[in-house]
Amino acid sequence: MNRFRILLQNIKRGVVTEKYPLEPIRVPESFRGKPVIDVDKCVGCGACVNACPPNALTLEEDLNEGIRYIKLFIGRCIYCGRCEEVCPFDAIHLTKEFELATTSKDDLYQIVGLRMYKCPICGKPYTTIRLVKKVIDKLPPEERSLVLICPDCREKITAANRSFARR
Amino acid sequence: MQQFSDSKIGDLLKKLGVFGTTSIVTPNTILINNVDDKLYDLCRLLIEELDAYYSTSIGVDERPLNGSFAVYHVFVADKLGLYILVRLEASPSHPIVKSITPIIPGADWAEREVMDMIGVKFAGHPRPYRLILPYDWPSNIYPLRKDFDYNDKYPIKDKIDKVIHGSTEYVVDKEVLEEEYTAVPIGPYHPALHEPEYFEVYVDGEKIVDARYKGFFIHRGIEKIAETRLTYDQVPFIAERICGICGFTHSTAYCLAVENAAGINVPERANYIRSILLEIERIHSHLLWMGVAFHLLGYDTGFMIMWRIREKIMDLAEELTGNRKTYGANIVGGIRKRFDISEEKIPYIKRLLNSVKEEYLKYIDKIVSMTEIRKRTREVGILTHEDAKKYSVLGPHARASGINTDVRKYRPYAAYSEVDFKVPVRDEGDVYARIIVRHEEVLESISIISQLLDNLPKTPLRAEFDFIPEKRIGIGCTEAPRGEDLHFVITGYGNKVYRWRPRAPSYNNLASVPLMLRGEKLADAPIIIASIDPCFSCTDHVVVIDIKTGRRRKLVSR
Numbered sequence: 036m037n038r039f040r041i042l043l044q045n046i047k048r049g050v051v052t053e054k055y056p057l058e059p060i061r062v063p064e065s066f067r068g069k070p071v072i073d074v075d076k077c078v079g080c081g082a083c084v085n086a087c088p089p090n091a092l093t094l095e096e097d098l099n100e101g102i103r104y105i106k107l108f109i110g111r112c113i114y115c116g117r118c119e120e121v122c123p124f125d126a127i128h129l130t131k132e133f134e135l136a137t138t139s140k141d142d143l144y145q146i147v148g149l150r151m152y153k154c155p156i157c158g159k160p161y162t163t164i165r166l167v168k169k170v171i172d173k174l175p176p177e178e179r180s181l182v183l184i185c186p187d188c189r190e191k192i193t194a195a196n197r198s199f200a201r202r
Numbered sequence: 203m204q205q206f207s208d209s210k211i212g213d214l215l216k217k218l219g220v221f222g223t224t225s226i227v228t229p230n231t232i233l234i235n236n237v238d239d240k241l242y243d244l245c246r247l248l249i250e251e252l253d254a255y256y257s258t259s260i261g262v263d264e265r266p267l268n269g270s271f272a273v274y275h276v277f278v279a280d281k282l283g284l285y286i287l288v289r290l291e292a293s294p295s296h297p298i299v300k301s302i303t304p305i306i307p308g309a310d311w312a313e314r315e316v317m318d319m320i321g322v323k324f325a326g327h328p329r330p331y332r333l334i335l336p337y338d339w340p341s342n343i344y345p346l347r348k349d350f351d352y353n354d355k356y357p358i359k360d361k362i363d364k365v366i367h368g369s370t371e372y373v374v375d376k377e378v379l380e381e382e383y384t385a386v387p388i389g390p391y392h393p394a395l396h397e398p399e400y401f402e403v404y405v406d407g408e409k410i411v412d413a414r415y416k417g418f419f420i421h422r423g424i425e426k427i428a429e430t431r432l433t434y435d436q437v438p439f440i441a442e443r444i445c446g447i448c449g450f451t452h453s454t455a456y457c458l459a460v461e462n463a464a465g466i467n468v469p470e471r472a473n474y475i476r477s478i479l480l481e482i483e484r485i486h487s488h489l490l491w492m493g494v495a496f497h498l499l500g501y502d503t504g505f506m507i508m509w510r511i512r513e514k515i516m517d518l519a520e521e522l523t524g525n526r527k528t529y530g531a532n533i534v535g536g537i538r539k540r541f542d543i544s545e546e547k548i549p550y551i552k553r554l555l556n557s558v559k560e561e562y563l564k565y566i567d568k569i570v571s572m573t574e575i576r577k578r579t580r581e582v583g584i585l586t587h588e589d590a591k592k593y594s595v596l597g598p599h600a601r602a603s604g605i606n607t608d609v610r611k612y613r614p615y616a617a618y619s620e621v622d623f624k625v626p627v628r629d630e631g632d633v634y635a636r637i638i639v640r641h642e643e644v645l646e647s648i649s650i651i652s653q654l655l656d657n658l659p660k661t662p663l664r665a666e667f668d669f670i671p672e673k674r675i676g677i678g679c680t681e682a683p684r685g686e687d688l689h690f691v692i693t694g695y696g697n698k699v700y701r702w703r704p705r706a707p708s709y710n711n712l713a714s715v716p717l718m719l720r721g722e723k724l725a726d727a728p729i730i731i732a733s734i735d736p737c738f739s740c741t742d743h744v745v746v747i748d749i750k751t752g753r754r755r756k757l758v759s760r
Contacts, residue, residue, distance in 0.1 A: 037568040037569075037571065037572055038572070040568060041503060041507070041565065041568055041569075044564070044565075045503075045507075051510055051513075062520075063517075063520050063521045063524065064521075065520075065521065065522070065523065065524040065540065066520070066524050066525075067524035067525055067530075086435070086436075088432065088436040088439040088440065089439075113439060113443075113528075113530075114525070114530075115439050115530040116524075116530070116538075116540060117435075117439075117538075119540075120538060120539060120540065129524075
């Protein structure tokens with residue numbers, strides 16, 4: 036008898052499946068889809084690169100050209116959203132886009148190239164111009180001069196100052 | 203150790219003369235050192251007097267820390283809510299320790315895993331065969347030693363080392379089996395669970411005489427990746443990918459282990475949200491299993507109905523976390539910010555859970571009272587209470603055999619100490635009992651979620667802490683849908699774990715399957731195997747399938 040009751044209930048219920056992909060499907064507000072880098076906001080600090088569990092985000096530097104690249108490869112992405120969480124400048128966001136199938140691997144890359152700032156003493160590029168600008172604004176004026184020097188040169192200068200003071 | 207001085211465990215340790223070498227590593231974990239020749243007495247007393255059960259063994263290459271190999275046997279004293287670690291040391295030149303398999307059969311696999319991965323030999327092990335590594339792996343290279351780099355590659359040799367490979371024992375002599383009975387292979391892919399495993403079932407006509415299990419086809423060494431490449435905060439994401447069904451419980455267990463080791467107090471709200479997500483995962487897992495079970499019994503309407511109800515739970519998970527599975531909410535110290543449950547969502551969740559409960563009850567009673575379902579599951583695949591204890595089986599599988607065990611109840615983690623629920627236990631030990639236990643657990647889980655939602659406290663989501671201290675041991679334990687899920691962590695240097703070992707419940711449960719198969723009809727084999735809700739990937743702790751070794755296996759068949 037149970038069998039017929041279940042049958043009746045099912046007939047009453049009707050179709051429960053959705054017609055996707057013929058019709059678009061709704062995704063919830065909190066959906067975690069394809070991450071997108073906001074090129075205008077990214078300063079190339081690399082916080083996302085440190086946090087990314089599967090190494091989908093990588094940081095590469097071309098020291099001859101003086102350009103730092105932040106590369107996002109969606110093929111490795113696990114859509115955890117750690118990058119969005121750690122970004123200090125709100126420059127990467129997960130979107131609701133999830134239909135990412137493609138015939139070309141290039142479609143899966145997002146590359147941001149940022150011009151690097153050269154150390155005035157040794158001439159080596161060590162960080163991006165955008166990051167320097169952001170940091171400078173937040174520092175008191177007397178400390179600004181040291182930030183504009185690369186870590187290696189800064190170390191030398193501090194060491195020299197120390198030994199001078201000791202004398 | 204003073205606090206244990208007058209207790210039962212203190213007396214026991216004093217009797218054996220190891221009280222002085224015992225230390226407390228975290229409030230709920232004690233570590234016994236220098237056991238030497240008292241090992242068997244200690245194990246026996248722990249099991250008989252403290253009512254503890256053996257959980258797992260972990261091998262650690264501690265040469266960079268203190269110059270020797272170490273093996274940790276984990277015993278769980280459920281009544282005391284205590285983890286007892288027995289540490290055995292092995293010298294780097296002759297790494298041999300005494301095996302406990304002769305007195306505790308459940309230690310068989312765990313000890314062989316240590317032999318394969320760390321290279322510590324166990325004297326007196328009855329079947330010291332290779333368990334995890336593939337046939338073509340060189341016999342003197344141990345991948346979890348610290349001098350083995352994660353990207354080291356070894357040439358696969360043309361001539362294969364003579365290693366004996368096999369997972370479970372034969373009861374009937376192997377030669378007799380192969381001569382007189384017909385071997386029926388089930389696998390290397392399970393017909394319904396779509397995961398690689400291999401059961402060799404020997405039959406006499408319709409009746410199963412003996413069975414053997416072989417697994418670990420998909421071991422890919424995520425422990426090594428975690429120990430060498432990932433930081434503390436990255437490991438939860440790979441831990442979550444151990445299992446496609448109960449991943450969140452793995453990442454919670456990992457986080458609990460690190461938090462215990464470092465002494466981090468997780469804020470209340472994070473605990474509540476963890477519990478809510480864990481229960482959502484349990485409901486979806488049980489409904490999925492019921493669907494598969496009905497499908498295997500040939501009742502596909504039941505399968506469709508269960509999965510249709512489950513779809514609502516998946517929608518709920520998606521609404522709360524942004525994903526149907528692999529929620530990714532856990533992080534060491536609490537829950538990530540975007541996974542907070544806002545006030546506006548609470549009525550929606552309650553409404554949805556009510557409709558799920560209503561629909562579920564409408565169907566499930568009719569389904570389980572059907573004559574065909576009862577006839578196919580009652581008194582089929584029986585695991586007696588004694589056998590269940592002997593093999594230390596866990597979770598719903600143990601509860602269906604009359605063992606009252608539940609990590610949530612007896613060693614509460616997350617927010618389970620705040621809620622009221624009962625642990626369903628049945629005595630029959632057959633497939634039907636396992637269906638009913640899971641059925642009752644679904645209802646309990648729905649009630650747990652609504653209790654938690656009513657009292658959601660307002661605290662921060664993540665604990666603040668400076669750094670994680672080095673060389674600390676931590677154990678994290680959760681009740682996965684399939685049973686106790688245990689993660690063992692030793693913290694290390696440079697924001698990395700030194701050793702991490704997950705032990706999924708199916709690791710213990712699978713060993714009991716050949717036992718249940720013996721004497722049953724061949725047609726019942728699929729449902730008996732599925733009745734423990736086996737999770738092969740969990741057991742092998744892995745992500746991807748290695749087709750290459752699978753193929754080579756055939757070339758060197760027994």
